[in-house]
Amino acid sequence: MLDKAPPKNRERTQTLTSGDLGLPKPEPLLRISALSVDYNAAGGNVVHALRNLDLAIAEGETVGVLGESGSGKSSLALALLRLLPKNARVDSGSIEYRGQSVLGFSPARLRDMRGAEVALISQEPALALNPVLSLGKQLADLLLAHGKLTRLEVSARCSEMLRQVGFDDPERILRAYPHELSGGQRQRVAIAQALICRPNLLIADEPLSALDVATQAEIIDLLQRLKRDLGLAILFITHSAGALASLADNIVVMREGEAVARGTIAKLQANQDDYVQRILFPEKSLAQAAHTASTIESGAPLLDVRGLSKRFVQKRMLSRKEFVVQSLDGINLALLPGSTVAVLGRSGSGKSTLARCLAGFETPDAGEILLDGKPAANDKGGRPPVQMIFQDAATSLNPRFTARQIVAEPLEIARWKTDADRTVRAVKLMEEVGLDPDWAARLAGEFSGGQRQRLALARALAAEPRLLVMDEALSGLDMPLQAQMVRLLMDLQSRHGLTYLYISHDLNFISLFAQEVVIMDSGRIVERTTPAKLGESTHPATRELVEAGERLHAPGVEAAV
Amino acid sequence: MIRYLARRAGHGLLMLFGVSILLFLLFQAAPGDFLSEMKMNSQISPETITMLRAQYGLDQPLPERYWRWLKSSARGDFGYSFAYNTPASTLLWPRARNTLLLSVPALLISWLIAVPLGVLAAGWKGRWADRLFSGGTSALLALPDVLIALLALLVALKTGMFPVGGMTSINAQDQGTWAWLRDLGWHMVLPVAALVVGSLTIILRHVRASVIEVLESSYMRAAEGHGLPRFKLLFGYALPAAANPLISLFGLSVAMLLSVSLLIEVVMSWPGIGPLLLESILARDLFVVIGAVMLSTVFLIAGNLLGDVLLYAFDPRIRRQA
Numbered sequence: 016m017l018d019k020a021p022p023k024n025r026e027r028t029q030t031l032t033s034g035d036l037g038l039p040k041p042e043p044l045l046r047i048s049a050l051s052v053d054y055n056a057a058g059g060n061v062v063h064a065l066r067n068l069d070l071a072i073a074e075g076e077t078v079g080v081l082g083e084s085g086s087g088k089s090s091l092a093l094a095l096l097r098l099l100p101k102n103a104r105v106d107s108g109s110i111e112y113r114g115q116s117v118l119g120f121s122p123a124r125l126r127d128m129r130g131a132e133v134a135l136i137s138q139e140p141a142l143a144l145n146p147v148l149s150l151g152k153q154l155a156d157l158l159l160a161h162g163k164l165t166r167l168e169v170s171a172r173c174s175e176m177l178r179q180v181g182f183d184d185p186e187r188i189l190r191a192y193p194h195e196l197s198g199g200q201r202q203r204v205a206i207a208q209a210l211i212c213r214p215n216l217l218i219a220d221e222p223l224s225a226l227d228v229a230t231q232a233e234i235i236d237l238l239q240r241l242k243r244d245l246g247l248a249i250l251f252i253t254h255s256a257g258a259l260a261s262l263a264d265n266i267v268v269m270r271e272g273e274a275v276a277r278g279t280i281a282k283l284q285a286n287q288d289d290y291v292q293r294i295l296f297p298e299k300s301l302a303q304a305a306h307t308a309s310t311i312e313s314g315a316p317l318l319d320v321r322g323l324s325k326r327f328v329q330k331r332m333l334s335r336k337e338f339v340v341q342s343l344d345g346i347n348l349a350l351l352p353g354s355t356v357a358v359l360g361r362s363g364s365g366k367s368t369l370a371r372c373l374a375g376f377e378t379p380d381a382g383e384i385l386l387d388g389k390p391a392a393n394d395k396g397g398r399p400p401v402q403m404i405f406q407d408a409a410t411s412l413n414p415r416f417t418a419r420q421i422v423a424e425p426l427e428i429a430r431w432k433t434d435a436d437r438t439v440r441a442v443k444l445m446e447e448v449g450l451d452p453d454w455a456a457r458l459a460g461e462f463s464g465g466q467r468q469r470l471a472l473a474r475a476l477a478a479e480p481r482l483l484v485m486d487e488a489l490s491g492l493d494m495p496l497q498a499q500m501v502r503l504l505m506d507l508q509s510r511h512g513l514t515y516l517y518i519s520h521d522l523n524f525i526s527l528f529a530q531e532v533v534i535m536d537s538g539r540i541v542e543r544t545t546p547a548k549l550g551e552s553t554h555p556a557t558r559e560l561v562e563a564g565e566r567l568h569a570p571g572v573e574a575a576v
Numbered sequence: 577m578i579r580y581l582a583r584r585a586g587h588g589l590l591m592l593f594g595v596s597i598l599l600f601l602l603f604q605a606a607p608g609d610f611l612s613e614m615k616m617n618s619q620i621s622p623e624t625i626t627m628l629r630a631q632y633g634l635d636q637p638l639p640e641r642y643w644r645w646l647k648s649s650a651r652g653d654f655g656y657s658f659a660y661n662t663p664a665s666t667l668l669w670p671r672a673r674n675t676l677l678l679s680v681p682a683l684l685i686s687w688l689i690a691v692p693l694g695v696l697a698a699g700w701k702g703r704w705a706d707r708l709f710s711g712g713t714s715a716l717l718a719l720p721d722v723l724i725a726l727l728a729l730l731v732a733l734k735t736g737m738f739p740v741g742g743m744t745s746i747n748a749q750d751q752g753t754w755a756w757l758r759d760l761g762w763h764m765v766l767p768v769a770a771l772v773v774g775s776l777t778i779i780l781r782h783v784r785a786s787v788i789e790v791l792e793s794s795y796m797r798a799a800e801g802h803g804l805p806r807f808k809l810l811f812g813y814a815l816p817a818a819a820n821p822l823i824s825l826f827g828l829s830v831a832m833l834l835s836v837s838l839l840i841e842v843v844m845s846w847p848g849i850g851p852l853l854l855e856s857i858l859a860r861d862l863f864v865v866i867g868a869v870m871l872s873t874v875f876l877i878a879g880n881l882l883g884d885v886l887l888y889a890f891d892p893r894i895r896r897q898a
Contacts, residue, residue, distance in 0.1 A: 130803035145813050
């Protein structure tokens with residue numbers, strides 16, 4: 016990170032005047048100069064979230080901030096509203112809103128600004144709404160906090176705002192509670208909340224990441240319309256270049272708290288910097304790595320699944336009704352050693368149950384699972400040959416364990432050698448998955464999302480498994496990180512002769528990664544094909560996945576690739 | 577809602593059955609009965625004792641006795657007190673009323689103090705006010721309830737401002753309703769205070785902990801980012817979201833308070849269920865013990881049922897499931 020050249024282009028003035036509204040004042044709406052934010056992590060470590068960041072937003076302008084996770088984007092959003100957590104502090108620099116220093120605001124002035132002048136849509140809209148208060152109250156409270164309105168005026172404004180964000184029946188939404196709405200609807204309510212006091216600037220921190228593709232497009236359309244209608248300035252923070260292509264006037268690319276490039280999307284696409292290219296075109300960087308993918312050995316399968324069935328019966332107390340869910344229905348599957356098979360399916364198609372059966376968390380009702388021709392279930396004790404990596408690394412790692420403890424735990428359970436040997440091995444494994452061995456004493460909670468997934472991978476490798484079952488192991492990561500992980504996985508596969516069963520609901524990287532694709536629907540395998548032939552499939556379940564995958568490719572990125 | 581409550585009430589009824597059966601079995605297992613001591617008395621002939629035994633129904637087998645008790649309970653009559661020679665219910669009802677007279681105000685007062693203080697402490701987390709507060713509550717938590725009651729008695733004795741025990745002064749009844757009420761209130765101050773001090777700390781710590789947890793959530797940060805005033809954030813947004821476990825605690829605190837109340841009644845000679853239960857256990861006065869325990873169980877179930885109703889009213893997510 017230190018070998019990185021200092022930011023070359025500091026064309027602050029260039030970002031100022033790009034709006035074609037004809038600015039009445041030379042002073043921008045918001046100006047950030049040389050802003051640095053530090054976090055005090057445990058153990059006396061200081062993490063620099065932002066370093067010397069310059070940024071300006073004019074009235075009505077949309078500025079995109081693009082960066083992978085851990086690049087300090089969210090700290091920027093929080094710093095602007097002075098919402099940083101207690102262990103963070105603004106080290107140096109200034110934030111000026113209409114020429115006034117935000118860092119010098121009194122608590123009362125700060126409250127006036129928050130929500131009314133500068134509004135925030137936070138990262139996970141589904142979690143940004145209070146679960147026990149009605150949406151009507153949560154909208155109205157903003158108006159009441161920022162102005163003197165009668166009840167009637169308030170409810171009229173709320174209904175009008177909800178209509179503007181695309182609800183046909185605002186009265187129903189006002190009475191509803193968050194859990195009664197879908198994720199996309201909650202996101203729109205969160206946007207309504209942010210805009211109801213008519214702010215001049217909207218800070219949107221990854222407002223799309225938790226949404227499905229169709230809803231993402233809807234929200235982008237909505238933001239574009241509101242920007243036009245209300246003259247709103249937007250600071251749009253994201254890791255996906257696709258969303259910015261159609262929305263942002265200017266883009267700042269961030270890396271490790273620094274602005275490494277800035278300009279319009281066209282200008283950035285021409286930028287030859289490695290990082291900029293990687294974040295704009297995550298798929299492209301992977302193409303070279305694909306050539307090194309190992310070839311499949313032929314012969315006896317490592318894993319042989321025959322007629323596997325599992326059903327769940329849900330019963331209620333004092334009720335005779337039973338709900339039977341046939342989660343797996345006669346699954347046959349064979350994996351050759353050293354191969355990668357992808358299992359694709361919608362949520363609820365039974366793919367996770369398959370993974371859990373293979374890893375031994377569930378006992379199947381019928382059928383057998385053979386590993387090297389022997390029943391897998393009998394293999395108790397020692398180091399299990401099947402390891403599993405879960406979707407959410409954050410919850411699969413004990414946050415109070417250090418990295419070393421986490422990686423060494425499987426070895427400890429298997430009573431492998433001495434404590435010192437285990438430590439050496441844990442450190443080596445960390446290195447192998449691309450983690451700094453110096454971090455062995457850090458707590459799991461101090462790692463970022465991508466690093467945690469690597470840690471989970473190192474833990475799985477500790478047992479020297481033959482088969483790795485990855486249940487949506489990459490879905491929680493953003494695209495550049497996914498690409499990195501895929502590269503790492505392919506590397507490890509060729510080095511250790513690992514076999515992968517990769518379970519997912521989307522098609523990202525599948526073509527580079529898997530030799531065989533299995534499509535599941537309602538507990539059955541409905542199609543077996545290769546990644547190359549996925550597009551030609553006529554099966555409705557496959558088509559649905561392929562079409563969703565096509566929509567997921569962001570327009571800007573696709574055009575450039 | 578009605579189905580949900582009916583189900584909960586059904587569970588409560590089942591629990592009452594279970595408790596009563598358990599009590600009968602326990603009494604059966606304990607050596608002797610109310611009449612055993614009479615055998616020592618040479619002036620009472622064995623024939624009299626046999627006769628009395630038949631009269632009280634103690635010569636019947638256990639299932640028969642239980643069945644009889646169940647039938648009479650269904651009529652609201654909980655059997656007969658051997659020691660006082662009156663129906664158990666005439667003994668129990670006034671005592672139950674006296675116990676409620678202590679525990680209901682204590683319950684309300686401790687919650688009314690604990691909720692705002694706990695929320696404020698959570699809002700001040702880490703500052704000196706919160707540290708002082710946490711230290712104070714841990715110290716209070718370490719005090720046994722008996723000690724609190726004894727300290728209260730000491731206060732009464734030293735200052736002379738409060739009565740040292742009982743429920744009313746001897747001549748209170750003669751001076752008219754108003755004076756009687758004032759006298760009663762005066763007698764209530766110390767026992768209620770002892771009860772509040774005993775239960776307050778636990779509630780306070782729970783309120784503080786669950787509000788702190790909510791304050792760290794992303795929706796609280798979002799609400800702060802919307803510029804809502806601090807008071808509203810704490811009491812209008814954090815408290816309702818934190819209320820769920822607290823309401824369950826409310827149901828439990830009824831039971832907690834009741835058991836503490838029995839102890840304090842004995843120490844401060846308040847004529848509630850506590851002293852009666854103690855006496856009747858010592859005298860093996862079967863039906864009074866069973867009645868007293870059953871009444872406590874009823875209070876407990878009522879407390880939990882109240883908690884369920886409140887939960888239903890407060891949490892829209894539960895409303896939907898029910």
